[in-house]
Amino acid sequence: MDRYEELVKEIALCKNCVLHEERNMAVAGSGSIGADLMLIGEGPGAEEDKNGVPFVGAAGRLLTDMLDAVDIDRDKLYVTNIVKCRPPKNRTPKDEEAAACLPYLQRQLEIIDPKVILLLGATALRYVLSPNLRITRDRGTWHQVDGRWIMATFHPAALLRDPRKKPDSFDDMVSLKLKIRELGLDV
Ligand code: URA
Ligand code: SF4
Numbered sequence: 001m002d003r004y005e006e007l008v009k010e011i012a013l014c015k016n017c018v019l020h021e022e023r024n025m026a027v028a029g030s031g032s033i034g035a036d037l038m039l040i041g042e043g044p045g046a047e048e049d050k051n052g053v054p055f056v057g058a059a060g061r062l063l064t065d066m067l068d069a070v071d072i073d074r075d076k077l078y079v080t081n082i083v084k085c086r087p088p089k090n091r092t093p094k095d096e097e098a099a100a101c102l103p104y105l106q107r108q109l110e111i112i113d114p115k116v117i118l119l120l121g122a123t124a125l126r127y128v129l130s131p132n133l134r135i136t137r138d139r140g141t142w143h144q145v146d147g148r149w150i151m152a153t154f155h156p157a158a159l160l161r162d163p164r165k166k167p168d169s170f171d172d173m174v175s176l177k178l179k180i181r182e183l184g185l186d187v
Helices: 003-013 046-051 060-070 095-113 122-129 156-161 163-182
Strands: 037-041 076-079 116-120 143-145 150-155
Touching: 037 095, 037 122, 037 143, 060 156, 060 163, 076 095, 095 122, 116 122, 116 163, 122 150, 150 163, 156 163
Parallel strands: 037 076, 037 116, 116 150
Antiparallel strands: 143 150
16 A cells, blocks of 8 residues: 555544544545645535535535636645544644644645645644634735745635635735746646
8 A cells, every 4th residue: 555545544444533423524635645635624624524525515516616717637636634633613723633634734745745735714824834823914915935936816616605815815816826837836
């Protein structure tokens, strides 16, 4: 078994935080293991928990549309979440749950080694970059960390709740596309 398959199996069996208690399936991630672009959300919702695949519900459909708008192919990227098991009623993950799960994300970053990361929403921004950043203020700004380019944008579920955020979200997708072009990546 290779490193990635091993990781997926560990996540499927993981009981390192309370979120394992109510999950149907853990959701490790999906997409291309050699991807130059990684997207990181918050945690699985109901559809994801049912199917074991991230971003397949309503927010996932909007995410696909956002990527389509700037001609980024979902097949060429890798998508995952801060926590791999669905929080009850889709509540925000707690600090101890994120802390328990982050070593898996760390391993995903080592194996997949993306050059560019798009953080979807406040939770991903908090745990990947810093709790001192704010999504409304700091979205759309590029950060260079460990040789990777990282930017946060609104979570698609936030766009569903408040469509007035869509123009800013589109600006961020254009900025993502430009970064991919500038770096000459195959996405
Ligand atoms: N919201 C997320 O943050 N992740 C998913 O996989 C689905 C919805
Ligand atoms: Fe394990 Fe992460 Fe699921 Fe918690 S959320 S049980 S740490 S896989």
